Amino acid sequence: MSDNHQWSREAIRIIEADFQRSADTHLIPLELPGLPGVELYFKDESSHPTGSLKHRLARSLFLYALCNGWLKPGAPVIEASSGSTAISEAYFARMLGLPFIAVMPATTSQEKIAQIEFYGGRSHLVQDPTQIYAESERLARESGGHFMDQFTYAERATDWRANNNIAESIFHQLRFERHPEPSWLVSSPGTGGTTATLGRYVRYRQHNTRVLCADAERSVFFDFYQSGDASLRLDHGSRIEGIGRPRVEASFMPKVIDAMVKVPDALSLAAMHYLAKRLGRHVGGSSGTNLIGALVAAAEMVAAGETGSIVAILCDSGERYATSYYDQDWLKAQGYELSGLIDSVAACVEQGQALPEGVLRAGI
């Protein structure tokens, strides 16, 4: 057995041992008094050790890279990230004793940089956010390290058939519910990896479940889904952290998605604040986007006289956004006026009123 094979074996054992010590994430019901007959649940990915659904992705990317022989002792692991993936990868790199470098836009929050450092990683900031990929490749080349490249590999690093991926976990946890086979699964695209896993899994297991993908305002995914034009570009980043991309990422798989919505950012943040109030704790902006997606699906079900269940992803907690989305001064400085929208979300959930205008839809 080669030295690299021997080292990889031990590295995989360490990651699997960590997995074995960990518990699954919760499935939390949220009552919808205004939408009778529809049971909504949130898959709470904030309860992973590194605080977001990127914990699953980081574990998958490390295992994939190890099984491909791409990592070696002492060689740095490099990632292009807007933050959450880097935090989770820093956790796994430290576990394996590998140096970790996150290549991120200079605008990345101090909280995220501090968390990467907490796990022993280093941040390499670039002024032009479109350069994070090229800069990661350069660093990997010059240091003899490995560029993980989440936006390419997220869809293929996770076992879509099962192996306790997020989809299998959801179906397992729903077994004793009134509607164990959900009508809809709702997630929002950053890499697109989570949506790809959900879509492939329901097809493979022949479930009667549809996948709804809820995009952010400043993002090309929804337009790509409708037009098929992979050359779409935006010159600004998304304001909902973790989701929405200025280019069509390789990991985004449109054919396994049954419907898409595009949610205005202010409505996502209003839904986030409403959800935080209902749950008694802060959640991230993309969970608000997913709540709106779930409400669109729920309203369709009620209108069609259907009953059933919906599962949406709660992607991360609100701790990372204490000085932004949960700071009234910050919201005002950004031009957000949310109170009327929060009331509208409450009226939809609690009285079954229509959502405010502005949500674009495809396939629903």
Ligand SMILES: *Cc1c(COP(=O)(O)O)cnc(C)c1O
């Ligand atoms: C990455 C991310 C998402 C989207 O997940 P993907 O699997 O990358 O599409 C949603 N919310 C947050 C907070 C994220 O970090």
